[in-house]
Amino acid sequence: MTLAELLPTLGRCLPGRLDPGVWPDDCARRPGGDIALSGVPLTRLARDHGTPAYVLDVATIRGRCREYRALDAEIAYAAKAFLCRRMAALVAEEGLSLDVCSAGELATARAAGFPAERILLHGNAKPDHELRLAADAGVGRVVVDSPDEIDRIPGPQDVLVRVTPDIDAHTHRAVATGIEDQKFGLSLTSGQAAEAVRRILARPDLRLLGLHCHLGSQLSDVAAHVEAVRRLVGFSADVAVRHGVLFPQLNLGGGHAVRYRARDAGYDLAAFAARVPEVLRFECRKHGLPVPRLTLEPGRALVARAGLTLYRVVAVKRGGARTFVAVDGGFSDNPRPALYDARYDVRLFGRTSTAPERRAAVVGRHCEAGDVLVPDALLPDDVRPGDLLVVPCTGAYHHSMASTCNRVGRPPVIAVEDGRAEPWVRRETDQDLLSRDA
Ligand SMILES: Cc1ncc(COP(=O)(O)O)c(C=O)c1O
């Protein structure tokens, strides 16, 4: 082992180590308290690009894309997790397909030259102009998610039907989408899905390639996907008997959990690979059906761990009910704690401290009492204004869900690859915000 290989390993054994299941692949503490990401010190990124800033490690994204591509399935990256022109180009380069859910995501994919035949269009409320744009672009598949949409899709078009299999995958209510009482999909049990299939098949210019389901987000149990395979193959068998149609594709959506903190459960991709294709073959044999090609739509699992958010401490309040450490970002760059009670790790970087660690709430700078980024952070007791903090696992649903709350511009996205840092998205300035006003 060379010294260069040994150093990060040693770093992982030190107290306050950066858990490799939470942090980007090549991320390690440096003497003096800095953290280096693929060889680039985070203090340098904070100095050159300011804070708050999203940082993305490209090698980690590529690595995750390749792990998924090694499965026997088509992998369609769910763009809603994070998209910009450069990300779309990277996804194309890695040979993945792309799930888009808006005209904006589609426009970004097209601007990056993403092959249209590898794009799937999703949405429970696709306006006519979006369906028209998809048709003009030659989008490969439209995923039907409402009965009225069936008459509005311009033909000829390949489609899938999004079904709700009534599976509770035990996740936060706001991201549970496989159960009956929520807005996505066409329910299997009520007959909505069967009726949609009948109407699609009655349109000769639509080619129905198969079924889709997405059970929800942050799912850590493979059993939910196994059950989905059983129900969807069962329904495919009904369609085969009733209409004489065999489906060549089966799309199981995304939702594979990531570990935001060391104690969190992730998704066991090896268990998925060992179990799901086998169950699919078994169920198809049982019903006398050909085995369809699987499609998966991971979003978070491909990008979350690649991302870090850098903040600077602006104010510290001690002596009250709790210690409040206020940073220069907050709710506008990360609404997930407020929306889903999401919990994160946070670390001081850029200096060392021998002070004992104590609980503190890391809060944002917005005019909202609920603007709390990490309610139970463990930080050195001498944390002070000017310090730098980093929150890991922020590559998914952070930039893509950022707002301009209080007219605070959105942070830049700085991509790091091969020891170089490059902005993929520049910071939104006050002038940018003003430029849209009358
Ligand atoms: C249809 C569909 N596919 C894929 C995803 C990606 O989910 P995740 O980022 O949790 O993998 C979503 C979002 O939940 C979705 O709605």
Ligand SMILES: N[C@@H](CCCC[NH3+])C(=O)O
């Ligand atoms: N935005 C959510 C997940 C929704 C995924 C899209 N259906 C999150 O941050 O966890």
